[in-house]
Amino acid sequence: MSQTSSRLLELLSLLQARRDWPGSELADRLEVSGRTIRRDMERLRQLGYPVESLTGPAGGYRLRAGTAMPPLLLDDDEAIAIAVGLRTAARASVTGIEETAVRALVKLEQVLPAHLRRRVGALGSATFTPPAAGPTVDPQHLTVIAAACRDSESVRFAYRSRDGTDSRREVEPHSLVNHGRRWYLIAWDRGREDWRTFRVDRLGEPVPAGVRFGQRKLPAKDAVAYVEQSISGAPNRFEARVTLHASAREIGSRIAAHWGAIESRGAHRCEYRTGDDDLSWLALRIAMLGVDFEVHEPPELVEHVRALSSRLLRAVG
Amino acid sequence: MSQTSSRLLELLSLLQARRDWPGSELADRLEVSGRTIRRDMERLRQLGYPVESLTGPAGGYRLRAGTAMPPLLLDDDEAIAIAVGLRTAARASVTGIEETAVRALVKLEQVLPAHLRRRVGALGSATFTPPAAGPTVDPQHLTVIAAACRDSESVRFAYRSRDGTDSRREVEPHSLVNHGRRWYLIAWDRGREDWRTFRVDRLGEPVPAGVRFGQRKLPAKDAVAYVEQSISGAPNRFEARVTLHASAREIGSRIAAHWGAIESRGAHRCEYRTGDDDLSWLALRIAMLGVDFEVHEPPELVEHVRALSSRLLRAVG
DNA sequence: CTATTGGGGACAGATCTTGACCTAAATTCT
DNA sequence: AGAATTTAGGTCAAGATCTGTCCCCAATAG
Structure with missing residues (x-):
């Protein structure tokens, strides 16, 4: 049943796996006549996928980039690489x-x-994360929470607050915000009956609680604004000011804008301001x-x- | 034409964008009757996509993880994030x-x-790359070359050899290998009429030359073996041996296996061996x-x- | 010039699709 | 326990679609 649909999908898959496909080979593989292949190409074009074709010997079909993304048909390894x-x-x-x-x-x-x-899980743990980079977020936590936000499903998790006290929470997640190298979850805390922001790197074992909820109105313009006003009272970070012995140009080309501000102080000097929670x-x-x-x-x-300097000196001396 | 196929794709897209979908809403959106939606679900299931359904109020359809990847239907932003x-x-x-x-x-x-x-190009340039990380490979170069390998199409590029001489090459690419933090292209050099390996970080402006070619036989067991035998004469890297004042356990949990070998030297000591081309x-x-x-x-x-130690010492007075 | 490859019209028979109508089963809420 | 809601799916008839065959055309490489 619906052989046509599955054939079209398979066709898209083949066209993504290699660039050039002679019609006869496609007909052979899909076990239909060449005429049907030509008709399928017509169909794909009508669906908006730009299929190019070349006549003559060494001709064939080819899927070009169009104006919209076609469905991506991935094999197992590619899916893992993407994840x-x-x-x-x-x-x-x-x-x-x-x-x-x-x-x-x-x-x-999903x-x-x-x-x-x-x-994917096995590979993820093999990634190199410098220990000085501060607490890192488990991507698995992010996806569980983001899925709960998307599907309006409440979540339970363990949380360690700033002062080190542990607690268990059940919340209605509103949104997940990335702000200043940190992930924050904005949610309605069921136990506290109020809005809270949680740092995702400080929560553990989030599990969907299976309870659906209706949207509440966030007491702020938007999620980013809410996070900013929540954490503004506790910046919790060091603001560094250093002079670099190099031109602002030279440094500017090597630093992403998000990582700090550079101001020129002459041809061979510039000032660099940047902040972080972690001194190392x-x-x-x-x-x-x-x-x-x-x-x-x-x-x-x-x-x-x-x-650090003396540690390095001890290392070689 | 082929309304069914495009509707099935749209259905897959909707099922990927949100988890739960009541049948009535889908029928409404796709402007077909509820019966057709039920039939479409049957079709999707026959195509191998596991569609779950729940009866009763708050019921609906849901796309579960199956045994094979369904086509991924991405919006623009998601495609960019993946790239x-x-x-x-x-x-x-x-x-x-x-x-x-x-x-x-x-x-x-493609x-x-x-x-x-x-x-994607604009975002890629904003990425933070530590200058000490050594020469980096332009992902664009990688994709151009990998596409040429896949499609048996020859490539032209500029190359700077180890001793610094520049040349232009036209090659028939065989494969692209990642080995020891480097990318190598194995190809038949048209000008030299022989096999060569090129370091991708040393080549520039690769462009497909549009000439198709037949596969040649590589003079080695496989591509990885060929790269190893080609570069074995020129290891081109520093091998470090250091003693760390920490237990092997503690360190092992923070370093990926690829980055070096750790051997215990007692409860508070371990030896760490690792190599790199770049001292910094x-x-x-x-x-x-x-x-x-x-x-x-x-x-x-x-x-x-x-x-480095004295630089740090100077930095603080 | 010739062989090869895609493009597409016409046709007939087979197959599929759709909505309408109906009944059953599961589940939630009252 | 009972009412309401939601998916499951059988049946039917009208209509649309799909496929292979046959045929000729246009473009292109050698």
Whole structure:
């Protein structure tokens, strides 16, 4: 039944797997006549997929880039590569596509066969994460929560608040926001009967609670605004000010805009301002620039750099 | 024409965008009767997509994970997120999925609409790449070459050899191999009339030459073996041996296996061996572990760490 | 010029699709 | 327990679609 539909899908799959396909080969593979293949191409074109064709010997069909995305037909390995890629993109915190990456990840994981999911999990744990990078978010947590947001389903999880006390929460998730290298969950806390923001790196074992809920109105313009006003009272980070012995041009080409501001201080000097929660990570980020520098603020960073320096000296001396 | 096929695709798209869909809403949206929706679900199930359904109020349809990947129907933003994610996965050089990531990227880029490709390019340049990480590969180069390998199409590019001489090449690409944090292209060099391996980070402006060719037989067991025998004479890297002041367990949990070998030297000591082409990157990777250490080899690394230490000391006065 | 490959019109028979109507089963809410 | 809601699916008839065959045309590489 519906042989036509499945044949069209298979055709799309073949056209994505290789660039050029002679019609006769397609007819052979799909066990239909050449005439039907020509008609299928006509159908695909009518569906909006731009199929190019070349006549003559060495001719054939070819799927071009069009104006809209066609359905992607992936084999197992490709699906895994995409899942792994999206996980790192979701963690990146610099490109500005983290939230979209999570959305795509939710879509992918919803239909990802179980055996592939296991392989993704195994690969994910092999990724190199510098310990100085601060607490990292489990991509699995992100997808569970994002799925719950999308489907208006409440979630239960364990939470460790800033002061270290543990608790169990049941919330109605509203949205998941990436802000300043951190993920925040905005949700209505069922127990507290109020809105709360949770740092995703501080919650554990999120599980969908299976209870659907109606949308509540967020007491802010939008989710990002809410996060900003929630965390503004507790910036929880170090703001560094350093002078780099290099031109602003030279440095600017090597640093993404999200990572701090650069101001020129002459041909061979510039000032770099950047912030972070984690001193080690902050220090290394500056050291990685590979130029001489001077740390002005904060005093904790001065102390940290000094400690790092002596550790390195001990290492070789 | 072929309304059924396009409706099935739209149905798949809707089922991927949200989890639960009441049949009536689907019927409404697709402007068909409820009976047709039920029949479509039957069709999808026969095509192998596991559609779950719940009866009663709050019931509806839901696409579950099955045993095979269904076609992924992405919106523009999601496609971009996937492209960006795959680019970073292709560059990762630790997870072992780089080659698959490139293959998926080729598939995606072949059908990626032009306006989306521009957005991907813009985002890619905003990524943070530590300057100490050594020469990086342009993902665009990777996809051009991988596509040429897949489609047996020859390629032209500029190449700078190890000793710094520039040349233009026209080759018949055989395969693209990721080996030891580097990308290598194995190809038949048309000008030299022999097999060559090229480091992808040293080639520029690859363009498909439009000439198809027949497969030649590679003079080695497989592509990986060929790369290994080609580069074995020129390891071109530093091998570090350091003692870390921490237990092997503690360190092992923070380092991916690909990044080096760890051997226990008692409860509070372990030996770490790792290699790299770039001293800065090597030094920082060790420093990032956040524990005290001693560098034994190579002497260049000792010197480099000493220099880094004094730079840090200068930075804080 | 010739062989090869896609494009497509016409036709007939087979097959599929759809909505309408109806009954059954499962599940939630009252 | 009972009412309401939602999916499941059988049946039917009218209409649309699909397929293979046969045929000729246009473009292209060698």
